[in-house]
Amino acid sequence: MVLGACAVVLSGLAAWFAQQAHQVRAAAGTNIALTDNAATSEANGQVVTAVNTLFSYNYNDLDKTQQAARSLLTGKAVCQYDQLFAVVRQHAPQQRLVVTVTVTNSGVQMLTGNRARVLVFATQSDTSTATKQTSTAGAMFAVNAVRQDGSWKVENIDTFNGEARTSSCG
């Protein structure tokens, strides 16, 4: 009788402990942003470099930017970028536009094995060599990135405008 009761009580305890352990782990999740410093700065660094490269261009050499973009994009972002760059190709030569995007602040919000979300603040500086005028503006967006073949690639850019604005890119 005593042993039977012991077995029941101990099983109950085991179940409770297991549930508590699960809760502690689930609350922390699998997000290793900042907990794994090396992985966090790698993801952050590569996303920052990608953003600087993707959105900086010179009307004189648009091919350079578009070619560099190929290795930095994946999934839906390929289509988003193609649409954006089609507009750039129309306007940049007319205004002889040189655009420099520099990320000023960034933070890895979520990082798991091969997925990351990075919040980015950037400064965009547009110089029209036709009118010799420069305008500077701030941008904010979040980048979803995936790790493929050992490097981080941009999969989606979220400008916080809701899904309706993402046009025809599935």
Next chain:
Amino acid sequence: MTVTRETRPRHLLVVLALVLALVAAGAAGWTGWSWWSAAHDDSLRYSQTRDEVLRAAEQAIQNLNTLDYRTAGSGINLWIDSTTGTLRDQLNQGRQNFLTQIQKAKTITTAKILDGAVTELDERAGKASVIVAIELTVTPATGKPTTKRERLAGQLTRTGSTWKLSSIGQVPVSAA
């Protein structure tokens, strides 16, 4: 002989109960250790602190960017409650001034957090840095509400068991 026939099933039951009790004890020991190690796992705890810091930062920033002239007194008290250090001192000193201004302007400001991330976290020192993107809606006494987006960078300091904003400001658009 009749005695052994009666005790044998009892004996089996005792063995069975003992085995069950041992198995249960083993399971309890193992899961107990699992809980203990999860609760004392440094990276899990750090991860929880990071999430807590972001929650606190977003809430504090939301509070500091919300003000209704009709309830300005309690609104400003909430600002002060969300902050610590020199930021808190500044808000305390400016309290009367803010109240006069807002009651004159009769505006209602609300904020929506668009996104946020912790950029630095020093658990031991109790210091953290965050960046947060917000959308502000300002409704004037007359006329249409306007919205604008702001890029904010802030610092948090642990006070007791909670994290509070110790500085906050807009990220300037620097010339590249």
